[in-house]
Structure formats: structure tokens, C-alpha cells
Amino acid sequence: MSIVDIIEKKKYGNHLTEEEIKNIVFGYTDGKIPDYQMSAFLMAVWFKGMDENELAIFTKAMIDSGKTIDLSRIEGIKVDKHSSGGVADTVTIPLIPIVASLGVPACKMSGRGLGHTGGTIDKLESIPGFRTEISIEEFVNIVNRIKGAIISQSNELVPADKKIYALRDVTSTVDSIPLIASSIMSKKIAAGTDAIVLDVKVGNGAFMQDLDSALKLATAMVNIGQSLNRNTVAYITDMNQPLGNAIGNSIEIIEAIDILKGNGSQRLFEVIETLGAEMLRLGGVVDTMEEGKALVKKAIKDGSALKKFEEIIEAQGGNKEIIYNTSLLPQAKFKKDVIAAQSGYINRIDAKGLGKLAQFLGAGRERKDEVIDLSVGLFFNKKIGDKVEKGEPIGTILANDATKLEEALNRVMKLFEVVETPTSPPPLIYYRVSKEGVQKLF
Ligand code: URA
Ligand code: CA
Numbered sequence: 427m428s429i430v431d432i433i434e435k436k437k438y439g440n441h442l443t444e445e446e447i448k449n450i451v452f453g454y455t456d457g458k459i460p461d462y463q464m465s466a467f468l469m470a471v472w473f474k475g476m477d478e479n480e481l482a483i484f485t486k487a488m489i490d491s492g493k494t495i496d497l498s499r500i501e502g503i504k505v506d507k508h509s510s511g512g513v514a515d516t517v518t519i520p521l522i523p524i525v526a527s528l529g530v531p532a533c534k535m536s537g538r539g540l541g542h543t544g545g546t547i548d549k550l551e552s553i554p555g556f557r558t559e560i561s562i563e564e565f566v567n568i569v570n571r572i573k574g575a576i577i578s579q580s581n582e583l584v585p586a587d588k589k590i591y592a593l594r595d596v597t598s599t600v601d602s603i604p605l606i607a608s609s610i611m612s613k614k615i616a617a618g619t620d621a622i623v624l625d626v627k628v629g630n631g632a633f634m635q636d637l638d639s640a641l642k643l644a645t646a647m648v649n650i651g652q653s654l655n656r657n658t659v660a661y662i663t664d665m666n667q668p669l670g671n672a673i674g675n676s677i678e679i680i681e682a683i684d685i686l687k688g689n690g691s692q693r694l695f696e697v698i699e700t701l702g703a704e705m706l707r708l709g710g711v712v713d714t715m716e717e718g719k720a721l722v723k724k725a726i727k728d729g730s731a732l733k734k735f736e737e738i739i740e741a742q743g744g745n746k747e748i749i750y751n752t753s754l755l756p757q758a759k760f761k762k763d764v765i766a767a768q769s770g771y772i773n774r775i776d777a778k779g780l781g782k783l784a785q786f787l788g789a790g791r792e793r794k795d796e797v798i799d800l801s802v803g804l805f806f807n808k809k810i811g812d813k814v815e816k817g818e819p820i821g822t823i824l825a826n827d828a829t830k831l832e833e834a835l836n837r838v839m840k841l842f843e844v845v846e847t848p849t850s851p852p853p854l855i856y857y858r859v860s861k862e863g864v865q866k867l868f
């Protein structure tokens with residue numbers, strides 16, 4: 427069948443065969459199919475979608491377009507975690523040492539921040555000496571020795587996604603659930619772990635703005651994982667306000683350490699506790715979520731998770747002293763408190779706006795090749811539902827540029843809505859999606 431016929435078939439919403447899907451994916455990756463035909467195909471998918479079977483085949487073809495990682499030298503059930511991206515989403519950095527300290531081989535490949543969302547690799551690079559560009563051989567050796575490592579996602583995985591994503595970006599086809607699901611899952615599966623825990627964020631600071639789309643995306647990703655023999659569980663969690671209190675890079679490392687010491691944002695802790703318990707369950711360490719949550723709390727309480735973080739930092743060449751002396755992390759020149767302009771209750775927080783403000787201060791990038799400032803960012807100790815008093819400090823802005831600091835102080839107050847009547851916080855964890863189905867949790 428010619429490429430035009432394949433596009434035509436999808437345009438009318440018909441089911442594509444395995445051969446047709448492979449032709450499109452491999453043909454485009456090899457340069458035999460031009461951008462204009464792939465653009466038309468992607469737009470047809472945007473309108474007509476792909477069913478479960480087509481999506482599994484499409485994802486498998488993307489995976490087969492490049493190298494995959496062999497983690498078979500690591501003993502045990504290897505578990506990975508992925509977040510669809512958020513603001514103050516400091517989950518991975520404490521989570522990996524927690525589950526590693528409890529015996530699950532935690533093989534984490536992470537990305538950098540883009541736009542208003544942060545990235546784990548940038549955050550970790552604020553630890554002096556910490557190496558994230560590590561060969562797979564060394565990665566395997568570290569995980570075999572200490573059970574956990576966090577490295578930068580290899581550029582050689584899923585070349586089809588790199589090319590397709592760049593085209594989606596300029597053809598208005600990024601926001602398609604089958605295309606997002608296959609893009610994320612191809613990279614997760616190529617990374618070689620046995621099980622995957624997904625954190626699908628929903629709300630004003632996330633890719634998915636409403637619960638219905640988040641649930642569709644989570645379901646599509648779980649189905650792809652199960653079809654391709656990866657035990658996959660997704661959680662849908664709230665991103666209608668920053669998850670943790672810190673937004674930036676070195677300040678998110680400080681909050682990660684706080685969490686490992688039993689402090690830090692309660693909402694951030696609860697997401698870590700749930701995802702951690704799920705990773706322990708998938709890794710075969712516990713049978714139930716309750717047992718998993720108890721172990722997560724124990725690993726924090728007895729200091730073993732913090733100790734594990736120290737080991738991971740050391741194994742990856744970083745200065746572990748930062749755990750006990752956070753002034754060794756990059757420091758911003760200026761620090762200024764954000765003062766509440768009126769008394770009342772916080773009703774709304776623009777999470778995306780805060781992410782963009784951190785980006786404006788230099789903590790994030792618009793283009794992939796931009797250099798970022800690891801020391802700047804924002805810290806907020808208030809969440810939706812909290813009471814504030816006029817004149818009270820509700821946060822801090824960290825900056826290296828006095829003009830930007832002033833502008834940030836002006837902009838930040840517009841990102842909060844304070845009302846007179848008491849408000850309640852949004853739910854935190856909405857759904858769990860697994861091969862058994864959808865479980866409502868709020
Ligand atoms: N993240 C990805 O990796 N791919 C998408 O398509 C969207 C978000
Ligand atoms: Ca991320």
C-alpha cells in the first residue's frame with residue numbers, strides 16, 4: 427500500500443495493519459517518507475485516533491527504530507517511574523533512594539526541564555560534581571552495587587520519537603493522546619525496566635488540564651505497557667498548584683533532602699509515599715499498598731533512605747556533604763520575601779504561571795540548548811485552603827538579577843487568589859489505573 431493510501435485510510439478512521447504502521451514509522455525515520463506526508467498522517471491521527479492494537483504496534487515500531495537498553499545484568503524486578511511533568515514536582519529525587527534502600531532496583535532515566543516544567547537532571551546537576559551522563563555499563567554496575575541511580579536519558583533511544591516530536595511541535599499535533607502516550611511509553615520501554623509507575627499530572631500546571639483527558643492518557647499508556655509486557659500502573663495526581671514548596675533546581679534538591687529527613691511539603695510526601703509503595707509492590711517487595719506505605723515511612727524515619735541518597739550522590743561523583751550543608755549548593759545573590767497583600771484564604775494558585783516565573787528568573791529554558799541558572803527560583807509555604815494574614819511572608823524569591831527580582835515580585839501576587847471565605851484544598855490523588863481497571867481514590 428502506498429503512503430498516500432495509508433494516510434487516506436487513517437483519514438477515514440480505518441484500522442491500520444501492522445505492516446502499514448511499520449511502513450510509516452520506519453519509512454519516516456529512514457528519511458524515505460517526507461515531512462509533508464508524515465504531517466498529514468499525524469493530523470489524521472489527531473482527528474481519528476488509534477485503537478489499542480494500533481497504538482501498541484505503533485509504539486513497538488518506534489522502539490524498534492533505535493537501540494534499546496539491556497538491563498538483564500541487574501538482578502530482581504527493575505522498576506522505573508515517570509511523571510508527565512509539573513511544577514515543584516520534586517518526586518523522583520527522594521523516591522529513588524527510598525525504594526532503592528528497600529531493595530527494589532530503581533533504574534531511573536530522567537530528562538531536563540522544558541518550558542514551565544522542571545527536569546530531574548537539571549536539579550541533580552546543582553549538586554557539585556554529580557554526573558548524569560553515565561554509560562549504561564556504569565549505570566548497571568551502580569544499580570547492582572547500591573540498587574539505585576538516576577541518569578540522563580540516552581540520546582540513542584527511539585530516534586523515531588525525536589523526529590516525530592519535532593514535526594508535531596510545528597504541525598499542531600502535540601496534544602494528541604495516542605501520540606503523547608506512544609511517545610512517552612516508547613522511551614520508557616526502550617529504557618529496559620520490567621515495570622513502570624506513571625504519574626500523570628492534571629490541572630493548570632500540567633499537560634492535561636482536565637480529569638477526563640488525564641484518564642484517557644493514563645489508560646492508553648497502561649494498555650501500551652501491558653501489551654508490550656511491562657507491568658504498568660498509572661496514578662493521576664493533582665497539578666492545580668505546585669506540588670512541593672520549592673520551584674527551581676538547587677532549592678528543589680534542598681526540599682528533596684527535607685523530605686528524606688521527614689520534613690518538606692505534606693502533599694509532595696503523599697505522592698512519594700503512594701508511588702513508592704506501588705514501586706515496592708511491582709518490585710515484589712510487598713503485597714499491598716499499605717505495607718508499601720509503611721515501609722516508605724520506615725525508610726525515612728530510620729534514616730536509611732537519606733543514607734541511600736548519600737550513596738547515590740557519591741557513586742555518581744557528587745559532593746555528598748550537601749546533605750548536611752546545603753550552602754554548598756549554588757546560591758542566588760538576592761533573596762526577598764513575598765508579602766501577603768490581604769488577609770483571607772488561598773483559593774487559587776496558577777501553577778503554570780509560577781513555573782513560568784521560575785523560568786523567567788533563569789531556572790528553566792525555552793529551547794533545549796539554553797543554559798540555566800541552578801541557584802534561582804521560588805519558595806512558597808502556602809497551599810490552596812491555607813489562611814494568610816496581610817503583611818505575612820508567604821514565600822521567597824531567589825534571583826541573581828535585581829531587575830528580574832523586582833519584576834518577579836510584581837508578577838507573583840497575580841498568580842494567587844485570596845478570598846474572604848474559607849476554602850478547601852483540591853484532592854491530591856484522583857485515580858489509579860492498572861490492568862485491573864480504574865480505581866477512584868478521591
Ligand atoms: N512528553 C513526551 O515525551 N512526549 C509527548 O508527546 C509529550 C510529553
Ligand atoms: Ca520530568
